[in-house]
Structures are given as structure tokens and as C-alpha cells.
Amino acid sequence: MKAQKRKKTGEKLRASGSQAPILLDAKKEQAEQSLSHLRNQQIKRLADAKDNLMKKQSQLEHLKSQSFEFNHITEKTGEILRCQDLTLAFNLSISINFVMNASEKIHIQGENGIGKSTLLKTIQGLIKPHDGKMYCNVQTAYLDQNLSFLASEISATEYLKTINANLTEQQIRTSLGNMKIRRDKALIPLKNLSGGERLKVALLALKFQHVELLLLDEPENHLDIESRELLAHAIKHFNGSVLLVSHDDSFVDACEITNSYHLK
Numbered sequence: 001m002k003a004q005k006r007k008k009t010g011e012k013l014r015a016s017g018s019q020a021p022i023l024l025d026a027k028k029e030q031a032e033q034s035l036s037h038l039r040n041q042q043i044k045r046l047a048d049a050k051d052n053l054m055k056k057q058s059q060l061e062h063l064k065s066q067s068f069e070f071n072h073i074t075e076k077t078g079e080i081l082r083c084q085d086l087t088l089a090f091n092l093s094i095s096i097n098f099v100m101n102a103s104e105k106i107h108i109q110g111e112n113g114i115g116k117s118t119l120l121k122t123i124q125g126l127i128k129p130h131d132g133k134m135y136c137n138v139q140t141a142y143l144d145q146n147l148s149f150l151a152s153e154i155s156a157t158e159y160l161k162t163i164n165a166n167l168t169e170q171q172i173r174t175s176l177g178n179m180k181i182r183r184d185k186a187l188i189p190l191k192n193l194s195g196g197e198r199l200k201v202a203l204l205a206l207k208f209q210h211v212e213l214l215l216l217d218e219p220e221n222h223l224d225i226e227s228r229e230l231l232a233h234a235i236k237h238f239n240g241s242v243l244l245v246s247h248d249d250s251f252v253d254a255c256e257i258t259n260s261y262h263l264k
Contacts, residue, residue: 012165038159054157066179068231068233069207070235072207072238073239074161076137078132080100080212080241081123081137083097083134083212084132085132085133085134087132088115088119088130089122090118092130094264096132105166105238105241105242105257107244107245108243108244108260114263114264116217120136138240139208139211140211140214143203143215145217147202149197149202153189153191154190155187156187157174157186157187159205160204160205167208175202176201179203196223213240217244218245219249222230232255233254
């Protein structure tokens with residue numbers, strides 16, 4: 001009833017000319033403009049807050065150190081690898097004789113072209129030896145300089161899922177995030193990542209398999225300083241065995257590898 005009475009009063013005022021219709025329209029327009037201004041201010045505040053949050057998250061991710069650990073546990077003891085009078089396919093001038101025990105880490109040394117990479121490939125079973133005997137009773141994984149075992153046409157997320165089907169999407173994204181491969185980088189083809197990023201995916205692939213002997217062929221080559229330190233820490237604390245080919249003595253020292261075998 002009161003609303004109807006106010007409406008009639010407004011109509012009487014408008015009809016009597018005591019309040020010009022144009023003034024009422026101006027007030028209505030002013031109120032609408034004021035409401036629109038408040039809405040725009042609210043939208044801007046929300047956008048600014050969201051932008052500020054994203055910047056802080058980005059800064060936090062940049063400052064957060066990478067984390068990576070091989071989580072393999074091996075129960076092997078004693079001798080795991082023996083090369084006896086082994087002659088490599090591409091170098092018949094040297095005969096290789098050495099024994100490796102469980103949890104031992106060895107730095108493979110020698111001049112360029114002498115066969116260090118060929119030795120690792122022979123142990124992995126990728127190349128047949130020319131002559132001699134080789135005995136290996138553990139699961140091995142070979143990481144070469146070209147990261148040739150990566151499927152470059154698919155994303156890091158997809159690739160790691162092929163390595164271990166039991167991994168959840170969240171586990172994979174968290175592991176990649178810990179290696180600073182986040183958001184879109186986890187979803188684009190591996191061939192579009194940098195050399196260092198591709199190596200990190202390769203390391204995660206090794207982590208998600210049961211490997212007792214790592215065959216590493218200059219793995220530090222594609223990495224920045226922080227990532228090299230990360231890898232050295234992981235190798236140092238890996239409780240399996242490692243054969244490492246590297247020309248960087250400081251990296252070998254950081255891995256705390258004191259045993260060596262010299263091809264000559």
C-alpha cells in the first residue's frame with residue numbers, strides 16, 4: 001500500500017510539474033553510473049589481487065629449490081658386473097678387465113674416442129662385444145648424451161605415465177614441479193623443452209623404474225649449475241651402483257666418486 005501511495009505521489013508531482021521529468025531521469029542515470037563505477041572498481045580490485053597472487057606464486061616457485069632423489073633400494077651384495085678380456089666392437093686394440101661390486105660407483109676415464117660410451121652401451125646390451133666375456137646380474141639403465149630413449153613427440157606427463165602406469169597424474173605433476181617443469185611445460189612435446197629440462201625428465205624416468213646399475217654418459221653436459229648440483233647430490237645418495245663417464249673432475253668430485261677405471 002505504501003509503495004502504491006509513493007508511486008501515485010510521484011505521478012502527481014510529475015504531472016504537476018513541481019519536479020521536472022528530466023531531473024528524475026538524470027538522477028536515475030546518475031545512480032546507474034554510480035553502481036556501474038562501483039562494479040568496475042570491484043572487478044579491478046579482484047583482478048589486481050589475482051595478478052598479485054600469481055606474481056607471488058611465481059616468485060615462490062623461482063626461489064624454491066629443486067628436489068630430486070633416486071628412491072631405489074637394492075639388496076644386492078657382492079659382485080654384480082665382470083668384464084673379462086672384453087674387446088669392444090669399435091676398438092679392438094684394448095682389452096677390458098674389471099669387476100664391479102654392489103653399491104660401488106666408478107668413474108670411467110680415457111681419451112676421446114677410445115670407447116667409453118661404447119663400453120656403457122655394451123653393458124646395456126645395445127652393442128655386442130667383439131670378443132671376451134661379460135657378466136652382469138642386475139637391472140641396468142643407460143642414459144646417453146643424446147637422451148635417445150626419450151619419446152620426443154609426447155609430453156613429459158604422458159611419457160612418465162608410459163614408464164610407470166601406476167603413477168597418478170598428481171604424482172607425475174608434483175615430481176615434474178619439483179624439477180621446475182611446471183604448468184604448460186609439463187604438457188608440451190618433449191622435443192620443445194630445453195636440453196636441461198629433457199634430462200630432468202629422463203632422470204625421473206630412471207627414478208620410476210627399478211634400476212640397480214646406472215650407466216651415465218656425461219649426464220651433466222646439458223645442465224645449469226643448480227641442476228648439476230642437484231644431479232650430483234642424487235648420484236651421491238643413490239644406494240645402487242653407478243658407472244659414470246665424465247670429463248668434468250669437479251662434477252665427479254661432487255658425486256663423491258673416488259673409484260675409477262681407465263681405458264687405455
